[in-house]
Amino acid sequence: MFWNPPLIDDGKTARRSANSEATNVFAELLEQNIRTLTFANTRRLTELIYTYTRTNLGRLNRRWRNASSPTARLLAEDRRQIERDLFSGKLLGVVATNALELGIDIGDLDATILTGYPGSIASTWQQAGRSGRGKQQSLSFLIGRDGPLDQYFMRHPDFFFQKNFENALVTRKTRIF
16 A cells, blocks of 8 residues: 655645654554554664554553563564564564564564655565565555655556566676785
8 A cells, every 4th residue: 555644734745754654554553453564764763653653552542551662772682582472473563674673574464564665666565575474465555755756656656566676786896815
């Protein structure tokens, strides 16, 4: 699903933040018990989306008030525990950077949220493909930012879906001793 945040000014030049939209969609999916992975561009944005989602859910339901807080840099064992908790269903959702620093490879996720176009069609499919690896259907949201490339895809989704992955370029370097 290509999700273009609504315009917020009369001049029709500024849109609601993709990060705010991701927070709202993430909270709604979690509230519906939909196992979700949300991608953000930076660690700081992962923390903000997590914090605002937790606040939004805490207002709706007491069970969300005790959700654990993320740390900027997790230890390897902490990452593995998060992966196990997500895999077992103990966790319903995770927010991670586009680099997926958590290293999660979970096949049972129901949804993914991409906060902005990741920069290539291949990366978009790779992130969206973190959900729906099992037999069930899944849903992936690409939430557009204000930038021209994001907005082009929001206005022309056919262009995105008709394109193949970008060609990979490989160069061979010769070492001189």
